Amino acid sequence: MNCSFSYTHHIVLHVYQFYFSRLLAIGDISADTGGSIEFMTECTTIDMPFCMYDADQHIIHDSVEGNGILMCSIDNLPAQLPIEATEYFGDLLFPYIEEMLMSDASKPLDQENFSPVVRDAVIASNGTLTPKYKYIQKLRESREYAQLMTVGSKKRILVLGSGYVSEPVISYLTRDPNVEITAVSDNKDQVDHLAKKYSNTTPLEMDVSKSEEKLSSLVRKHQLVVSLLPYAVHPLVAKHCIKNKVNLLTTSYLTPSMRELQQSTEAAGITIVGEMGLDPGLDHMLAMESFDKAKDVGAKVESYISFCGGLPAPECSDNPLRYKFSWSPLGVLLNTIQPATYLKNGEVVNIAAGGSLLESVTDMDWFPGLNLEGFPNRDSTKYAEPYGIQSAHTLIRGTLRYKGFSKAMSGFVKLGLINADPCPLLAMDSPPITWKELLCHLLKIPDTTSVDHVKEAVYNKVGRNDSNMETFQWFGLLSDEPVPVADSIVGALTKHLEMMLSFGPGERDMIVMRNDVGIRHPSGHLESKNISLVVYGEVNGYSAMAKTVGYPAAIASKMILDGEIETKGLVIPSTKNIYGPILERITEEGIFYNTKSTFSL
Numbered sequence: 275m276n277c278s279f280s281y282t283h284h285i286v287l288h289v290y291q292f293y294f295s296r297l298l299a300i301g302d303i304s305a306d307t308g309g310s311i312e313f314m315t316e317c318t319t320i321d322m323p324f325c326m327y328d329a330d331q332h333i334i335h336d337s338v339e340g341n342g343i344l345m346c347s348i349d350n351l352p353a354q355l356p357i358e359a360t361e362y363f364g365d366l367l368f369p370y371i372e373e374m375l376m377s378d379a380s381k382p383l384d385q386e387n388f389s390p391v392v393r394d395a396v397i398a399s400n401g402t403l404t405p406k407y408k409y410i411q412k413l414r415e416s417r418e419y420a421q422l423m424t425v426g427s428k429k430r431i432l433v434l435g436s437g438y439v440s441e442p443v444i445s446y447l448t449r450d451p452n453v454e455i456t457a458v459s460d461n462k463d464q465v466d467h468l469a470k471k472y473s474n475t476t477p478l479e480m481d482v483s484k485s486e487e488k489l490s491s492l493v494r495k496h497q498l499v500v501s502l503l504p505y506a507v508h509p510l511v512a513k514h515c516i517k518n519k520v521n522l523l524t525t526s527y528l529t530p531s532m533r534e535l536q537q538s539t540e541a542a543g544i545t546i547v548g549e550m551g552l553d554p555g556l557d558h559m560l561a562m563e564s565f566d567k568a569k570d571v572g573a574k575v576e577s578y579i580s581f582c583g584g585l586p587a588p589e590c591s592d593n594p595l596r597y598k599f600s601w602s603p604l605g606v607l608l609n610t611i612q613p614a615t616y617l618k619n620g621e622v623v624n625i626a627a628g629g630s631l632l633e634s635v636t637d638m639d640w641f642p643g644l645n646l647e648g649f650p651n652r653d654s655t656k657y658a659e660p661y662g663i664q665s666a667h668t669l670i671r672g673t674l675r676y677k678g679f680s681k682a683m684s685g686f687v688k689l690g691l692i693n694a695d696p697c698p699l700l701a702m703d704s705p706p707i708t709w710k711e712l713l714c715h716l717l718k719i720p721d722t723t724s725v726d727h728v729k730e731a732v733y734n735k736v737g738r739n740d741s742n743m744e745t746f747q748w749f750g751l752l753s754d755e756p757v758p759v760a761d762s763i764v765g766a767l768t769k770h771l772e773m774m775l776s777f778g779p780g781e782r783d784m785i786v787m788r789n790d791v792g793i794r795h796p797s798g799h800l801e802s803k804n805i806s807l808v809v810y811g812e813v814n815g816y817s818a819m820a821k822t823v824g825y826p827a828a829i830a831s832k833m834i835l836d837g838e839i840e841t842k843g844l845v846i847p848s849t850k851n852i853y854g855p856i857l858e859r860i861t862e863e864g865i866f867y868n869t870k871s872t873f874s875l
């Protein structure tokens with residue numbers, strides 16, 4: 275009999291009397307005197323391993339002869355085993371030691387020349403589980419799943435990304451004690467910081483693009499995914515939301531690759547809300563509110579012009595670009611080379627990709643104290659239909675900056691610095707390179723060229739413009755400062771500019787949005803309606819950008835979870851059931867807008 279049991283004298287006596295011939299010995303691994311074997315008052319030893327228990331007499335004697343049950347109860351028994359085990363194991367292991375010592379754990383397993391024994395024993399190599407041990411990931415996942423399931427009736431939200439705009443999203447959603455958030459990012463410090471600051475938030479470090487299986491299993495365990503990752507990653511996230519029938523919200527434009535998912539999103543019966551931030555986001559909502567009001571009184575929308583900028587507050591604009599980053603720096607830089615299309619006085623205007631935007635700049639003087647300029651943003655004409663203003667003669671969406679931005683930024687574009695193509699020159703395993711050397715490479719001159727000659731070559735390429743040259747020098751582009759390691763030139767410039775153009779202590783940002791709507795009333799009067807939204811960031815608090823993107827995104831997330839948004843398929847905030855509650859609820863978060871109208875015939 276092999277069992278775990280507590281023996282009292284009476285039990286043993288009973289067993290002994292009834293099954294005398296069968297109960298020969300008890301091996302007591304508890305060795306707990308007076309404990310589970312009540313009558314054992316002393317342990318036996320390695321030198322004298324056995325004693326006899328005579329249950330009839332209720333005595334213990336050392337002889338193994340005579341009546342009784344043989345008892346073995348050695349308390350230090352486990353300590354005796356390793357002597358033999360170590361020798362045996364050591365003998366087996368020794369032939370493989372040299373092979374193991376010479377191995378390189380940073381190499382993938384298939385690049386190692388291991389013997390089958392060692393190869394089969396490698397659990398992880400180069401940061402990845404080897405094929406034989408992939409099951410460990412499944413074990414981990416099922417443990418995480420079990421942990422999540424213990425949360426019971428709680429609402430589980432997966433927030434992806436922990437960058438500039440994520441914090442208000444998590445802060446708003448965790449106000450509800452029934453919400454549990456898993457916050458995922460490849461930036462461990464950021465995500466740990468968020469999880470420490472907000473209750474019910476579990477951090478997870480993970481590169482979403484490199485761990486698809488894990489992403490899918492995470493998505494499955496949540497009721498809603500909020501993706502605040504770079505926009506290029508959203509289609510991958512959406513694919514897993516569709517597969518697992520989990521709703522998704524992003525603050526990004528519904529790009530063509532997201533729009534391709536319309537049918538499969540509907541077929542899965544889920545909602546994917548996109549463009550739920552500031553611009554795109556609140557701009558759509560403010561526009562639709564005024565369009566719907568116009569329609570209610572039988573008026574017609576003739577024109578719509580909307581400009582928005584994430585800017586430093588004026589007192590923090592002291593650099594040649596007059597700009598600081600309040601949202602994805604790579605997104606800001608890549609936007610400068612996008613093409614654009616808009617409708618002006620009945621004519622469609624196309625602007626080519628590659629930086630022409632920065633030549634299509636207009637002064638924006640409705641807030642003269644702010645010294646603003648604006649340039650068109652993407653294809654405005656595609657909103658005529660969702661806005662229901664197909665007969666409007668003017669439809670323009672644009673970006674605002676302080677005057678001087680476009681001219682300075684066009685220098686970067688002309689130099690070839692806003693280039694997202696892979697650049698092996700800047701890879702981790704390439705020799706370090708300085709900004710001056712990179713410039714020489716772009717200008718196709720030897721990297722030993724003197725600074726004065728480099729300047730000449732720059733003038734030849736971008737035009738003889740001293741303010742552009744001052745900008746390049748201010749940003750150290752002619753210096754011997756090393757270029758950050760990156761996949762592309764724009765990737766390196768992003769890292770470099772992010773270091774130089776971030777908000778310092780005591781500094782704050784602002785957002786400015788201005789929508790101008792021309793409304794023709796049945797009386798023939800033209801109403802010129804303007805809606806202005808100006809929000810300042812809080813020193814030591816949320817930036818204006820984070821608030822105006824994060825709160826609409828969080829409010830809409832809650833609406834999805836609570837069943838207030840039920841539309842299936844791809845959705846942007848253009849309908850009253852969505853924009854109505856959001857425009858009302860942002861005021862509770864301190865976001866207010868002003869509306870003014872003037873009438874003319």
Ligand SMILES: NC(=O)C1=CN([C@@H]2O[C@H](COP(=O)(O)OP(=O)(O)OC[C@H]3O[C@@H](n4cnc5c(N)ncnc54)[C@H](OP(=O)(O)O)[C@@H]3O)[C@@H](O)[C@H]2O)C=CC1
Binds near residue numbers: 551552600605
């Ligand atoms: N509608 C609107 O008005 C606005 C929309 N946006 C959009 O919202 C989204 C978030 O913006 P923002 O916070 O400014 O962006 P950030 O670039 O600041 O943040 C992105 C976050 O995602 C992480 N990340 C990037 N790639 C991966 C990956 N493969 N796996 C895991 N984590 C990853 C980043 O980590 P790491 O730092 O390590 O790269 C970072 O934490 C973006 O898509 C942006 O374009 C932003 C502002 C306004």
Ligand SMILES: N[C@@H](CCCC[NH3+])C(=O)O
Binds near residue numbers: 552554584673
């Ligand atoms: N278009 C404005 C606002 C963008 C907000 C992010 N989508 C800017 O670039 O500053």
Ligand SMILES: O=C(O)CCC(=O)C(=O)O
Binds near residue numbers: 504505528553554
């Ligand atoms: O996330 C995106 O779609 C791109 C960034 C963005 O919102 C923008 O360009 O304004």
